[in-house]
Amino acid sequence: MPKSKTTQSLLNSTDSKFRNLIKFCYLLMAFVLISCGNETKSKAQVDSNENETTESETTEKTSGRTILFFGDSITAGYGLDDTNDAFPGIIQGKIDSLGLNYEVVNSGVSGETSAGGRSRIEWILNQNIDIFVLELGANDGLRGVAITETKANLQAIIDTVKSKSPNTKIVLAGMQMPPNMGQEYTTQFKDIFTELASENNIAFIPFILEDVGGVKELNQQDGIHPTAEGHKIVAENVWKVLERLIDEKKG
Template sequence: MLKLKTTQSLFKSVISTHRNLLKFCYFFTALVMISCGDTTNSKEQEQDSTVTTESEISQEKTSKTILFFGDSITAGYGLDDTNEAFPGLIQAKIDSLGLDYEVINSGLSGETTAGGKSRIEWVLKQDIDIFVLELGANDGLRGVALSETKTNLQAIIDAVKAKSPGTEIILAGMQMPPNMGQEYTSNFKAIFHDLAEENQLAFIPFILEGVGGVKELNQNDGIHPTAKGHKIVAHNVWEVLSTVIDKKS
């Protein structure tokens, strides 16, 4: 009787041990599967992150930049919305054509060529594919010596070429109103033509063509274009800019 009880107890002990072993195996198997699943998910997430990063880098590399470096005309002085200024209109044109270019408006109201010369190094810290130079009007209105205006513009051109030889430069020409005197206005106009020729730059003969002197296309000061005037300015710029974009494509 004692032996029977001992055998039964032993049998029950074996059964219990077997059950516990099975539970442990199930637990271990589940743990391994969960662990593998986490590893797989982690790898997939890592791969997804890598793909996203590579995609972002690729996008950054393919995007090109057009920087407008100018005065109040570029800045859009007096407009309710700066997007109505010609650089904003150029961006809208580019987007409508599906071109991969970003426009940066670096216009500063009241800027002279001397002021532009002093801030050009800071502006050139970013990558620029096309650089549109629109400065000189404030020099003329303030009676700055023509030789100084030309020297400053040349210094800006030289800085761009030195920092980024592959950057295409477009020079925007400017003219003074006839009441400044025929000799002065003629010599002022020639500055831009000569610089474009000497540096072999793409050239916009007169950025305010069709706008300058037209009352209904300018604000009350008679100097700064209205939103409607900027549309014409954008057209003047695009005629030259589009050829440079085609050249770089």
């Protein structure tokens, strides 16, 4: 039965709309694919840029060297308004002013004893350290810890550094006790550091508080912890030894 003109017209119109719809769908799909491609490309570029940035930052960080100060409240800067005024912070400022590529890490803990340092040394060494400055023992002396115990703990710390980080240069900071601790104890305590430095063939600061210990105006009210001015002198005492090691590392 022949289709009427009206029916044929409707069919033609419907067919045209259908073809247009198909075209629209194809165009939409093409647009989505192009967009996804651009997004993937953009994301890949971002990831690439991020990787380049991360690699650059990592290279920059690892290209420098580290000096770690492992000590007690003197290293930590106890009682100071700004811990950057403690001698490690002062040394960082000196290093920066000389254009040296070293970062100072202050690992001082107030109240730390040689036993406490011995218990945390393994964890501290989970980083690259070029120069390790050991400043512990004062709290042992103030508490009257046995000389043999203090020496054994400091030796264990030195042994751990040598074993786990053999390329690390070690500096031992000497400490002295006030005479009221008794002459025998005072002498034996002082000798701990001299003996350890000699026996282990490591760099030695004979007395880190030289020209500061016992000087009232350079210490806080407790008479033990240096003031900001006192720390400047302590920094000079440390720098005299540290500078030589830095020059060796540069060579």
